[in-house]
Amino acid sequence: MEHYDVVIVGSGHGGAQAAIALRQNGHEDTILMVSRDRNLPYERPPLSKEYLSGEKPFERIQIRPEKFWSERQVGLRLGCNVNEVDWMAHELALSDDSRVTYRKLIWAAGGDARRLSCSGADLGGIHTVRSRRDVDALKMELLAGSKRAVIIGGGYIGLEAAAVLRKLGCDVTVVEMEDRVLARVAGPALSEFYATYHRAQGVDLRLSTAVERIEGDGDKVTAVLTDSGETIACDIVIVGIGIVPSVGPLIAAGAAGSNGVDVDQYTRTSLDDIYAIGDCAAHANPYADNKVIRLESVQNATDMATTAAKAIMGDKQAYDAVPWFWSNQYDLRLQTVGISIGHDQTVLRGDPAEAKFSVVYLRENRVVALDCVNNTKDYVQGRKLVMERAELDPDLLADPGVPLKEMR
């Protein structure tokens, strides 16, 4: 049976960075990265942005070129699923019928796109946006002439896809169950701004609307039926309703966790010698008042990967990286820092009508997060305020003429 010092499950942002950080921190023993995905490690954010629009080819979204992995002797077993974990034997069962043993395991398996459960959910023409394969399939249909799209879910991925599809000349309807877009991640001011902007770009946005079923002709989608009794004709459906953490084999092995797998501040799971990082890892986040959360961001995956790699190398440092995220839609660049959950006040800086403004989130007068639209200066300066949990006067914060760096 093959043995590796470290086995990494998943080749996304977390898995790739874990291998990079191990080598950077002096790890010289064997590393194997096993991934269900058949491609070399690649960035996921462009999948709903420049890769979908065709502005960036696959080569430009690879995290590192092939020779990087071979030069550093990081073994890649791609197109291979980890089916079972035997934590006592430190052994994995893989989908190619092989078994490998490890000294340390890093679980960086992310999540699978959540699928619809209504009638018609399996029809052709229904897409998710999680992997290169998903997006290649979507692009093929667009190239073949599909032009009427219904996007289910008004979160970041749904809205980014809507922006690209409008640019490509499609008719786009976005159906969102909540009464505002981005409800899970942002305050009402930002939601309102994005809803207005999308509508101005020609997106037909239906809020407080749920999907009842999907209809097809043969095996191809023809319409989405909503709970308000409407039939929206379409030839393509994109489902952007979140992810299901990919932790089945770990939980089956006995790891603690419910929404993802639980990890401590060093990214250790409850099973000996098994770490978990990225989208699938539920952790107490210091920027969320130590609430146990999962973060779905490149920042979180890469910083957790570094924490895990350092812990494996004997340099234990608790995970306390400041959360940040970005989203590109049309000519809008949103940058967020901190975590807004639990805020009790928001302050608007600037004028949304000019498409350049920030929303500052406060808890007990302390800055906990910022959403900055086309406002990198606020993002950069606000980051320090979030890190310091700065206590500031809301009236002063509301004045865009006063730079944030001058407020401390």
Ligand SMILES: Cc1cc2nc3c(=O)[nH]c(=O)nc-3n(C[C@H](O)[C@H](O)[C@H](O)COP(=O)(O)OP(=O)(O)OC[C@H]3O[C@@H](n4cnc5c(N)ncnc54)[C@H](O)[C@@H]3O)c2cc1C
């Ligand atoms: C379309 C899209 C746009 C995004 N845009 C942004 C953005 O603008 N900004 C931002 O910060 N974040 C963005 N994100 C989120 C970000 O990409 C994720 O948070 C990040 O990829 C998480 O990294 P990860 O390593 O935890 O998981 P992933 O990148 O999902 O990698 C998980 C890997 O594990 C593999 N795998 C799963 N189960 C198994 C198994 N049992 N055996 C073997 N392999 C397995 C998968 O195939 C995959 O390769 C976006 C995500 C998507 C999908």
